[in-house]
Amino acid sequence: MVNSIANSLGFGSGIDIPKLVDDLSNASRQPKIARLTELTQANQTRISAVAKARADLDGFADSLSQMIGDGTLRSTPTVSDDSVLGATSRAGLSADSFAATVVVNQLARAQTNFSGVVADRTAAIGTGTMTLTVGGVAKTITIDGTNNNLDGLADAINASAAGVTASIIADEGGHRLILKGPTGEANGFTLVADAGADPGLASFATDGGMTLGQSAADAEFTIDGIAFNRATNIVDDVVPGMSLTLKKAAPGQPVDIGANRPLDMIKQTVGDFVAVYNQLKASLTAASNLPGATTSLRELERDLGGLIHQVISSHGSINQLSDIGISVTKEGLLSVDNARLDKALETDAGAVEALFNPRRDATHNETTDPGIAFALDAIRDRAVGANGAIDRVSRSLETRQRTLAEQLAKVEEREDAYRTRLEKQYGALEARLAAFKATQTYLEQQIKLWTNQGND
Missing domain, CATH: 2.60.40 (Immunoglobulin-like)
Known part of the structure; x- marks a missing residue:
């Protein structure tokens, strides 16, 4: 009778209350934490993919701007006597149309x-x-x-x-x-x-x-017989696209200046442009193919794809990248037809150069002749600017990350409270079982006493 009561209560069954609480708590907590962890990791993957796409876009735009800014793609001035005169190129130098003779009569002092x-x-x-x-x-x-x-x-x-x-x-x-x-x-x-x-x-x-x-004096020089005077020996405002440095007065000594176009560098830049574009395209595609907010990046992909047929110079026939043999494959990547590029360079090398190194003068500006770097900068600025494709995606993912972190904190808080309730409930049960055990022990002693008295 007594053993039956004890067994029905589970007393003496070897139940490990702390382990039971752990098991029940973990059974409730772990699936929820695992799900939130999975969602957080997936969101972080999207954040990393978008960050890489932005870094590739920034690198693409900045490297192209730097090449143009430092003169890598500009026509290079030539000087017949660099002891008298130095020359460097600026935006707007036209190699195929410029040649002149300079005589330096006096240096500025x-x-x-x-x-x-x-x-x-x-x-x-x-x-x-x-x-x-x-x-x-x-x-x-x-x-x-x-x-x-x-x-x-x-x-x-x-x-x-x-x-x-x-x-x-x-x-x-x-x-x-x-x-x-x-x-x-x-x-x-x-x-x-x-x-x-x-x-x-x-x-x-x-x-x-x-x-x-x-005493102070102006520089005095002639270009093709036309007299000029300037307050300094660095002259930026006479020859379009060229800065002259007057080094030595040499009256009666003509110095011929001209320009050479960096055709090999232009061809290399076209190839580099295609390669880096394709790298950027791959990182954008990888990011936009992820489910969720990153699909908005396809807007940026479309903008970049439009570069190929965007008019970026005022030349009549060579004014977009497709005119020099750059095309889009069925995979959305770029390729270059070198034979067509060579033909364009042969036909009008200046027009090809102007796509990358646009002219800047009274009639050529960022509106009429943006050039590929300016056009790419505009796309980048729109994408990362307020409510641009990358800006929207980044803000959405950051908000999602904060929300998941808050949800995780709340789950942890609720599960801690659940564990506390389990510990309290099973602690109370353990206390009741201890009381039953004390009662059992007392009853056993009394029964034994009664039995012994009946045998006397």
Whole structure:
């Protein structure tokens, strides 16, 4: 009778209450955590795929812009005597139409003045004000008790931002103050001591105290017999697409300048463009094929695909990538017909170059001739800008990631509470079983006592 009661309660059956709680808790928790973990990992995979696609897009656009920006694809100037003249290319140089003869008659010079020797550069030179005038603009130079020496005067002139540089050089027996202005005849300068200044400051005035080293002068040169003068020896505004550096005056000595087009580099760039485009296409396809928000990236894929037939220059017949043999395969990748590219280069190499290195002048601008780099930048900027394809997908995935993290935290919280309830319930059961055991032991003792009494 007693054994039957104990067995029916499970007492003495060897039940491991902590293990039972663990098993029940894990049976409730693990499927939910596993599902959320799976969803989180899948979302992270999408985030990584989108990040790679964006990195490839940025790299594609930036590398192409850099090649154009650093002149890799530009026509290269040629100079018959680079000891007299240097030349570098800028956007807009047309190699097939430019040739000229330059004669450098005079270089641009800056005015220089130098003082007499000052034995002690830290000795007082006098206080007061001086007026420094450059190109008609006057600046006041103040010498007082805080800067009353040669170093103080030089520092005050430099701090005035007048365009005149003051320096101090060592000379036999002491130091001299050297003043140098900007190049160009209009940039000559004067430094005069104002009324009331100590007499010592007059020693550093250009109207008698300092010696003129050289006067300011403009550069004078001719291009194909046409005379020009400029305030500097770097001339950017005469030859379209070319910057000239005048190095030496050589009157009567003509220097021929022209330009060579980097045909091999253009052909290589076309091949590189196709290869990098296909790499970007692969990463975009991998991302957009994932289920969920990444399918919006197909909008970006369509934009990129449209590049091939987008008009990117104002040339009449070679104004898009398809005109030079670039086409789209059935897989959505690019390929290049080298025979057609060679034919385009043979027909009009300048027009091919302009697709990558667009001309910039009064009639060619980013609207009429965007070039492939500008067009690609526009696509990239739209994609990563507010509400663009990549921006929308990225924000959606980030929101999803936060939501999953919050759900996971709530599941953990609920499962912890469930485990606590199990521990409480089975703890109470264990306590009741212990009470039953005590009752059983008492009954067994009483029955045994009664039995022994009946046998007496």
